[in-house]
Amino acid sequence: MPPAVPGDESSSISGQTICVTGAGGFIASWMVKLLLEKGYTVRGTLRNPDDPKNGHLKELEGAKERLTLVKVDLLDLNSVKQAVNGCHGVFHTASPVTDNPNWYCYGKAVAEQAAWEVAKEKGVDLVVVNPVLVLGPLLQPTINASTIHILKYLTGSAKTYANATQAYVHVRDVALAHILVYEKPSASGRYLCAESSLHRGELVEILAKYFPEYPIPTRCSDEKNPRVKPHIFSNKKLRDLGLEFTPVSQCLYETVKSLQEQGHLSVPKKED
Ligand SMILES: NC(=O)c1ccc[n+]([C@@H]2O[C@H](COP(=O)([O-])OP(=O)(O)OC[C@H]3O[C@@H](n4cnc5c(N)ncnc54)[C@H](OP(=O)(O)O)[C@@H]3O)[C@@H](O)[C@H]2O)c1
Structure with missing residues (x-):
């Protein structure tokens, strides 16, 4: 279960949209899952929403009602702007990084x-x-x-x-x-x-x-x-x-x- 946060914020959560970039990734998939479980509306960005490797997102509890998936490449600024527009928060997880450990840390x-x-x-x-x-x-x-x-x-x-x-x-x-x-x-x-x-x-x-x-x-x-x-x-x-x-x-x-x-x-x- 998510940790208890003081105060009843369930009503405010239900009206909030969070954008999660790179939604199909290892960490981001868990963010989408837990955000949906808490009642948030989630806008997940993917480079290819039709790729079967992202199919698990549609199976998450609450996904049918509150998850939308949009096509975004981080290297295309316009697509990023459109995705985050109107969201209350952005969890920026996607990262076009290299496998080289030194360049990874630098990047x-x-x-x-x-x-x-x-x-x-x-x-x-x-x-x-x-x-x-x-x-x-x-x-x-x-x-x-x-x-x-x-x-x-x-x-x-x-x-x-x-x-x-x-x-x-x-x-x-x-x-x-x-x-x-x-x-x-x-x-x-x-x-x-x-x-x-x-x-x-x-x-x-x-x-x-x-x-x-x-x-x-x-x-x-x-x-x-x-x-x-x-x-x-x-x-x-x-x-x-x-x-x-x-x-x-x-x-x-x-x-x-x-x-x-x-x-x-x-x-x-x-x-x-
Ligand atoms: N896993 C760890 O141990 C760890 C530790 C510290 C920090 N992090 C950071 O946490 C983030 C997520 O890591 P992860 O382990 O969940 O990695 P992951 O499963 O490989 O996910 C990375 C995501 O980034 C997306 N991405 C890559 N290039 C992109 C681009 N040009 N435009 C849009 N999306 C792009 C990928 O989308 P595609 O599916 O389209 O390729 C993928 O969804 C990364 O920023 C990573 O550096 C990870």
Whole structure:
């Protein structure tokens, strides 16, 4: 269930339209789902509304009554303007980014900087949610980049794990964080959306505990150096707004179950 927000805002919500860009993506699909469940009207933007990979959106509860899908390419400013026109809020999730990790980080940082500058100039009420690596059940039929991070440890394609750490967050919590910062007038600035940080060694241990049937690596590729220490961060700002983060172990469990259910990961047959 979405977190309780003080006050009865059900009447105001029913009249509000939120635009979600890149609505068919991993995170955005969860935003659309939770917004519809809360009673919002949603305008989802897609590059190709007729692509079967976006079909799951039409099956969401409330979609028939309150979801419209419009064709938008972020690189076509006019199509963006038309999509956001008349909306009370915009959850901007779509991102034409590269797979190269350095260019990815650069692109995201520059895009956010530009958003802050334009928001200041035009008087737009901008709040930014910065998620770490996002995992959890997939609503969409295709697999996204952050989920592949986990899949490779289950298929046997990763023979060792790296001497590295990574922070994780559940996809539902990312969607809830966006709704919370939208609904709370006091929300401002940037919100780090992270549950906890794990060394890859801890990650594979959790996976092996829940799913011992898969060929999960047990050896670090770097046997010389001590284990890299996890990043230190605080998610207090979102917890203070009322977000209760899903523990990373539950998040990993749900991710693997979803990969199995969606047919991205075969389920090994149990031996008699
Ligand atoms: N997943 C993570 O771990 C993570 C962590 C931090 C931040 N983020 C950010 O969160 C956002 C969503 O990530 P995700 O994991 O949900 O990715 P995703 O499933 O790959 O979704 C990305 C979406 O962006 C859309 N898109 C790409 N180029 C576009 C363009 N030129 N015009 C319009 N739409 C375009 C894609 O639409 P098509 O289907 O048409 O390609 C897709 O719906 C991204 O901005 C990503 O950088 C993700």
